[in-house]
Amino acid sequence: MADLSKLSVHEIRQQLGVGALSLTPQLLGRLKRDPRQGVRQLYTTLKKRHDRERGEQARLDGMLNFERILWKTGVTRIAGVDEAGMGPLAGPVVAAAVVFPPGTALDGVDDSKRLDHEQRGMLAQAIRESAAGIGIGTVEVGEIDRINIYQAGLLAMRRAVDALPERPEHVLVDARTIPDLDVAQNPFTKGDGINFSIAAASIIAKTHRDALMDDLDRLYPDYGFARHKGYGTPEHQDAIGRVGPCAVHRLSFGIIRELCGEYSGLFYELRDRLVQAAAATDLAAFDEMLGARKADLGDDEHRKLKLMLSRRWKTI
DSSP: OOOOSSHHHHHHHHHHHHSSSOOOOHHHHHHHHHHHHHHHHHHHHHHHHHHHHHHOOOOHHHHHHHHHHHTTTOOOOOEEEEEEEOSSSSSEEEEEEEOOOOOOTTTOOOOGSSOHHHHHHHHHHHHHHSSSSEEEEEHHHHHHHOOOOHHHHHHHHHHHHHHHOOOOOOOEEEEEEEOOEEEEOEEEETTHHHOHHHHHHHHHHHHHHHHHHHHHHHHHHOOOOHHHHOOOOOOHHHHHHHHHHOBOOOSSHHHHHHTTTOOOHHHHHHHHHHHHHSSSHHHHHHHHHHHHHGSSSHHHHHHHHHHHHHHHHTTT
């Protein structure tokens, strides 16, 4: 290794930049012991970078643990599967299935919800360039309203697997098991945050769906789909209340009917009382009143008020 005492701080930086020096624990130790103030400051900066890189490598190793076990047994076509768009009030549910060649590792891959828009876009491109196969499954609003949102998510994932260029040998899924799939599969609770292939699928599903919502924003400009992607933000709810739902709103979602004034007068009266409740005694009285009036409310209305009440209890 080069004699650091004969190199200036600028020369050390240059040699690190061109690869003549490697950022190793041994090099950091030598920099730390150097008496020159500038070298000690460089050590502090490089130590932080080294620790970040080691932490990212450890995180990535953990996320790839299951794939590496399967790759070692000769299972090469492992599909990570995840969906996006279960919660929004509008637009399709989209799922992605991603298969990587054995040995693949991409820095930064994580649950899409932990990444910002720019990070997701860059990683989506890297995933598409590295993947051996990608499948996309979409369930449109009409199907969502007909079969319910939970089943729509499962259907989207099944379609994503079916859309892969080659049949996978093993499937890794976020939280659920895909029904009627003749391939071995493992569900992972919060899999998009702990498994590499599922996280990659979450990024592809999210970016693909976001692009679809951008297209829908141009078709239905009154709602702001490009900004909120169909989620129930105050802006979106206000637009539904003002102009009503459009063709891509999920009419089976009770909140759509609520926003359009289609619930009973009693529902809105009770909702306003709940909003005004300011203390635990008020909430307890409201709970008693809600129980007494249950028979006068629709099932969706009663369920929504109970949910609102449980959320209010958490704020007292």
